[in-house]
Amino acid sequence: MLKDLDSGEILFSRGAEKRFAPASMAKVMTAYVVLDLIKKGELTRDKQFTVSEATWKKWRGSNGGSTMFLRPGEKVSVDDLLKGLITVSGNDAAAALAVGIDGSEEAFVKRMNAVAVKIGMASSNFGTPNGWPDGGVTKVSAADLITLADRLIRDHPGGYTRYFSLPRLQHGISPEGKPIIQANRNPILGRVLGADGLKTGHTSEAGYCLLGSAKRDGRRLIMVVAGLPSDKARRDEAERLMTWGFAISMATNESGKGKKITSGGARAAP
Known part of the structure; x- marks a missing residue:
């Protein structure tokens, strides 16, 4: 699905109501919830949480997928956890925020589910704060992810700018005593002009996915691609x-006529 955020027009839609596993794109929902709490004054960016032994054991990199390399007993600010959540898709960061x-x-x-209902994500349900496979509990639709991205960008523009386009994250120390630096996993950052978010996802069930956004010449587009067979296919499809x-x-803007374009429409997407 592809939406022009400024006009509200859906430029392309194919299977957008179909429910599927979002993998780490679910972390955008976690980020929205946290940013909402900050906006309401119920949480601060400099609030520190202590990483529990249980959280570390469950989500360390050896068995918990992507990680920002949190350590048991480490005190980490909400600000840093949000950076780890989005930039390097830290499953441990999502869990630390949740706990x-x-x-x-x-x-x-x-x-998360209460907020999803509130903002109009009618087809979605979350079972984890990070999108880790959970036996089919966590399901979303492309249309709902577009709604989520739309609301996040509109409701939390400062948070969007602060967290969703960082080129890299430095956190943790390697066994060799060197700082751990990880690049942002979003494949359109630096490749698509104006790209500044949002979040990748990948599991064997979900395939390679991306909830992406870019702003160019005063216009912002939001898109979802999902179920791609490889990282390269995801990147190429998103760029096209x-x-x-x-x-x-x-x-459309020049003609002043807005039309919804679908896979069966007069003009086809690449």
């Missing part, structure tokens, strides 16, 4: 769709 805010991942997930979208968006 720090609500005492458990399960309690935080209830908060965004390039096409800005061309269509510009033409």
Whole structure:
């Protein structure tokens, strides 16, 4: 799905209502919840949470997928956890935020689902704060992810700018005593003009996915691609769709006529 955020037009849609596993794109929901708490004054960026032994054991890199390399007993600020959550897709960061805010991942997930309903994500359900495979509990639709990205960018523009386009994260020390530096996993950053978010996802169930956004010449587009077979396929598809979208968006703006373009429409996406 591809949306022009400024006009509200859906430029392209194919299977956008189909529910699927979002993998780490679920972390955008976690980020939205945390940013909302900060906005309401119920949480501060400099609030520190202590990483529990249980969280570390469950989500360390050897068995918990992507990580920002948190250590048991480490005190980490909400600010740094958000950076780890988005920039390097830290499963440990998502869990540390969830436990720090609500005492458990399960309690935080209830908060996620309540907020999802509130902002209009009618087809989605979350079972984890990080999108780790959970037997089919966590499901979203492309349309709902577009809604989420739209609301995050509109409701938390400062947070969006602060966290979603960092080129890299430095956190933790390697066994050799060197700082651990990880690059942002978003494949359109630095490749698509104006790209500044949002989040990748990948599991064997979900395939390679991306919830992406870019702003060019005062216009912002948001897109979802999911189920791609490889990292390269995801990157190429996202780049093609965004390039096409800005061309269509510009033409629509110049003509003053907005139309919803679908896979069966007069004009086809690349």
